[in-house]
Amino acid sequence: MKTALPAVIRFASCSLLWRPRVMLIGTLLMVLTLLLGVMLLGVGTLALSPGEVLASLFGAGDNPTAERVIWRVRLPRVLTAVCVGAALGMAGSIFQSISRNALGSPDIIGFTTGAASGAIVQIILFNAGPLGTSLAAVLSGICTAALVFVLSMKGRTSGGYRLVLVGIGVGAMLTGLNTILLVTGDLDQAMTAQLWLSGSLNTRTWAHVLPAALGLVLITPVAVYQARQLNLLEMGDDTASQLGVSVERSRLLMVMAAVGLTAIATAAAGPISFIALAAPQLARRLTGSPDIPLLTGAVMGALLLLVADLVSQRFTQHLNLPIGLTTGLLGGLYLLWLLAGSRKL
Numbered sequence: 067m068k069t070a071l072p073a074v075i076r077f078a079s080c081s082l083l084w085r086p087r088v089m090l091i092g093t094l095l096m097v098l099t100l101l102l103g104v105m106l107l108g109v110g111t112l113a114l115s116p117g118e119v120l121a122s123l124f125g126a127g128d129n130p131t132a133e134r135v136i137w138r139v140r141l142p143r144v145l146t147a148v149c150v151g152a153a154l155g156m157a158g159s160i161f162q163s164i165s166r167n168a169l170g171s172p173d174i175i176g177f178t179t180g181a182a183s184g185a186i187v188q189i190i191l192f193n194a195g196p197l198g199t200s201l202a203a204v205l206s207g208i209c210t211a212a213l214v215f216v217l218s219m220k221g222r223t224s225g226g227y228r229l230v231l232v233g234i235g236v237g238a239m240l241t242g243l244n245t246i247l248l249v250t251g252d253l254d255q256a257m258t259a260q261l262w263l264s265g266s267l268n269t270r271t272w273a274h275v276l277p278a279a280l281g282l283v284l285i286t287p288v289a290v291y292q293a294r295q296l297n298l299l300e301m302g303d304d305t306a307s308q309l310g311v312s313v314e315r316s317r318l319l320m321v322m323a324a325v326g327l328t329a330i331a332t333a334a335a336g337p338i339s340f341i342a343l344a345a346p347q348l349a350r351r352l353t354g355s356p357d358i359p360l361l362t363g364a365v366m367g368a369l370l371l372l373v374a375d376l377v378s379q380r381f382t383q384h385l386n387l388p389i390g391l392t393t394g395l396l397g398g399l400y401l402l403w404l405l406a407g408s409r410k411l
Contacts, residue, residue, distance in 0.1 A: 088353045088362060095349075095365040102372045103148065107140045109379050138271075146270040147375050147389075148368045149278035150335045153327040155349070155367020156289060156360055158342030160324035163296050163358045164317055165229045171343035172328040175230050176237025178339070180210020181332040182263060183240045183247075189259040190251035199262065200277070200333035207329035208322075210236065215321055265336035265390020267375055274334050281330035289323045289360055296320055296358055338390050340374075340397025341367045 107123075108114035112135055114122070121127035122136045154172070161177075162170040172178050184206025188194035194202065214236050218229040244263075248256050295316040298306040303313045331338065345367035349359035352366075359366075371393070378392045 085353070085355055085357075088355050088357075091349075091353045092362045092365060095362065095369055099148065099365060099369045099372060102369065102376065103144045106144050106147075106372060106376055106379070107136055109376065110135070110140065142272050142275050143267050143270045143375075144372070145275045146278060146334055147267055147371045149275065149282050150331040150338060151341055151345070151368035151371030152364040153278065153282050153285075153331040153367070154338060154341040154371075155345035155363040155365070156286065157324040157327040157331070158344075158367070159346040159349075159358050159360050159363040160289065160296070160320050160327075161342070162346055163300055164320060164324075165227070166300065167227060167230050168347060169343070170230055172324065173337065173339040173342055174237075175233025176214060176235075176240060177207055177211050177233065177325060177328050178332055178337045179237040179240045179244070180213075181207030181329050182337050183210070183244055185262060185332075185336075186244050186247050186259045189262065190247045190255050193255065196273075203333040204326075204329040207332060208325055210240070211321060211325035215318070261388075262336050263390075264388035265338045265393070266388045267335055268388075270335070278330055278334040281326065285323050285326050285330075286364075289320065289327075292316055292320050292323070293358055293360055297356075300358075336390055338371070338393055340393040340400065341370050343397060344400050345370055 104116050104119055107119045108116060112132065114132055114136075118127060118129065118132060119136065122129065122133045123141075125133075127133055158171050161172055161175065162168060164170065165175070169175075181203040184202035184204075185199045187206075188199050188202040192198070214229065214233045217236070218232040220228060248259055251259065295306070295311045298309055298311050299313065299316065307313050328342070346359050346363040348370075349362040349366040353359060353362055355362075371389070374392045374396060375389055377396075378387050378389050
């Protein structure tokens with residue numbers, strides 16, 4: 067199938083590369099995300115039709131119970147899923163570009179595990195509440211990323227397979243530490259920590275939505291602004307440097323942006339696997355664009371997490387399967403398919 071050639075739109079001294087297929091796929095993904103969100107708002111013990119959901123959202127419904135359920139319970143859950151999925155999809159795009167590896171995902175190279183370690187320490191040792199747990203997850207995720215970034219330095223450069231391998235090693239050590247902490251804690255604390263480690267969208271409130279949305283809004287412009295430099299970095303450090311890119315500065319900025327996105331997502335919903343791995347690759351396959359799929363990867367991540375949430379609620383009602391376990395099962399199948407079908411891994 068032939069793809070439409072990109073066009074350049076100029077306005078004064080500014081220019082924008084317009085890719086029709088990317089815009090089409092991105093729009094379709096956003097429409098699907100919106101439709102799936104409306105569908106999820108009607109799923110639950112109190113089943114609602116799409117018409118009833120829309121009426122309740124716009125204040126035109128005649129069922130006060132439905133409005134309370136949607137605004138207080140279901141809408142925060144759906145919006146948390148959208149923000150978390152978008153953050154993970156964008157973070158996965160950045161990590162895969164920097165590492166130049168399809169396995170360059172924060173849940174594989176240890177950043178998600180690092181964020182989880184801080185949360186477990188707070189739960190087991192300090193019996194912290196949701197706010198303390200979330201802050202600890204963000205800080206420990208940043209510290210883990212800094213450690214991996216420093217250890218992966220070879221000379222004055224980082225990235226590539228070395229970043230992935232160092233991240234896997236650090237993640238393995240942190241997994242062992244997490245297990246030790248779970249064993250040493252009392253039963254109630256260990257159960258609380260284990261539930262958090264499973265990743266969940268249950269009992270999400272507006273207190274979870276607002277920090278995740280604010281973090282996404284603040285970090286996204288930085289990532290988009292640095293996207294051109296990251297595209298040039300995929301050509302190799304020497305080539306990018308000759309084209310005027312400050313290689314290590316750009317790489318460090320993007321790593322910190324991706325770590326921030328991962329930490330925000332982990333703090334909001336716990337460790338969620340698969341999304342950061344699959345969303346960028348699926349977005350790039352659909353769009354056929356050589357550019358880093360930052361925005362399309364974010365929308366794809368939101369859509370995938372909503373699909374996983376629908377599977378968890380609709381098809382595993384008697385199991386009450388946490389969303390993190392659902393994405394883990396789907397991610398394992400996807401990873402096996404990826405390894406079996408690629409000659410580069």
